[in-house]
Amino acid sequence: GENVEQHPSTLSVQEGDSAVIKCTYSDSASNYFPWYKQELGKRPQLIIDIRSNVGEKKDQRIAVTLNKTAKHFSLHITETQPEDSAVYFCAASKDGDYKLSFGAGTTVTVRA
Amino acid sequence: GAGVSQSPRYKVAKRGQDVALRCDPISGHVSLFWYQQALGQGPEFLTYFQNEAQLDKSGLPSDRFFAERPEGSVSTLKIQRTQQEDSAVYLCASSRSARYEQYFGPGTRLTVT
Numbered sequence: 001g002e003n004v005e006q007h008p009s010t011l012s013v014q015e016g017d018s019a020v021i022k023c024t025y026s027d028s029a030s031n032y033f034p035w036y037k038q039e040l041g042k043r044p045q046l047i048i049d050i051r052s053n054v055g056e057k058k059d060q061r062i063a064v065t066l067n068k069t070a071k072h073f074s075l076h077i078t079e080t081q082p083e084d085s086a087v088y089f090c091a092a093s094k095d096g097d098y099k100l101s102f103g104a105g106t107t108v109t110v111r112a
Numbered sequence: 113g114a115g116v117s118q119s120p121r122y123k124v125a126k127r128g129q130d131v132a133l134r135c136d137p138i139s140g141h142v143s144l145f146w147y148q149q150a151l152g153q154g155p156e157f158l159t160y161f162q163n164e165a166q167l168d169k170s171g172l173p174s175d176r177f178f179a180e181r182p183e184g185s186v187s188t189l190k191i192q193r194t195q196q197e198d199s200a201v202y203l204c205a206s207s208r209s210a211r212y213e214q215y216f217g218p219g220t221r222l223t224v225t
Contacts, residue, residue: 006154034213043116043216044155044203089154098210099145099168102154 002027004092006103014111019077021106023090026071030092033066033073034100038087047088048075080110114138116206116217124223125194133189133220137206144187145214146179149201158202161187162210194224 003026013019025033034049050057050064050073057064061080066073077084087107091100117136125131137144143162147155148171157171163184172179176195181187191198201221205214 004154032211036216043218046213046215049213091154095211097168098143098207099157099160099171100147100155100214101157105152105154 002030002092002094002101004090004101004103006090006106008106009104010107010109012109012111013080015080015082017080019075019080019084019108019110021075021088021090021108022072023074023092023103024070024072025092025101027092027094028068028071029094030101031095032093033064034091035062035064035075036089036091036102038089038105040086044089077108080108082110082112084108085110116204116215118202118204118217118220120220121218122221122223124225127195127224128193130190130192131194131222133191133202133222135187135189135204135206135217137185137187137204138215139185141206141208141215142184143207143210143212143214144181145205145207146187146189147203147205148173149203149219151200155203158189160210191222194222196224198222199224 031052036044038044063076090103146158149155160168161181176192178190201219203219204217
């Protein structure tokens with residue numbers, strides 16, 4: 001089955017700096033890559049996603065890039081704010097097998 | 113509109129007891145997924161429904177776990193003879209159809225003592 005690896009496991013950044021989280025996947029058939037943000041004790045919330053027919057997608061301060069050849073994708077958060085502090089999960093799925101395979105998560109702390 | 117809801121939010125069970133966890137998906141969402149999230153880990157897939165049909169149950173860890181969605185809306189995850197290793201947060205997610213974004217409920221935190 002699909003194996004998604006996520007790095008780093010923890011990330012501390014100064015407010016205003018950028019944060020980058022990287023994920024790799026094993027199944028070349030995977031074609032959908034969402035990112036979820038989970039605050040302590042809360043539900044995972046979808047923040048951005050990308051499909052394999054595009055290489056980059058941006059939404060305000062958040063962007064995701066995808067390299068299908070290398071089988072990796074990354075989340076970029078610019079101008080970080082304290083409310084960006086949370087655990088971020090990457091995930092992957094493919095047509096015909098829609099379950100999400102998640103990475104282990106990255107705990108992001110934004111220092112004021 | 114209303115999001116995915118789950119009940120109860122917290123459940124404490126003695127080892128050996130049976131539990132039932134409920135998921136109310138977003139109205140009109142065809143696809144429904146159950147995931148298990150251990151402390152400090154990412155969610156792991158348990159099972160998937162399209163309407164009332166359970167199309168994939170490959171993630172259910174043992175035959176003590178059973179899920180149903182008899183009318184294609186509300187779903188129940190049942191765990192029989194609970195064990196300590198069943199302690200986790202059980203998340204439900206729904207989507208318009210399988211290829212679309214999955215929206216998660218708040219989860220049920222199960223603690224088996």
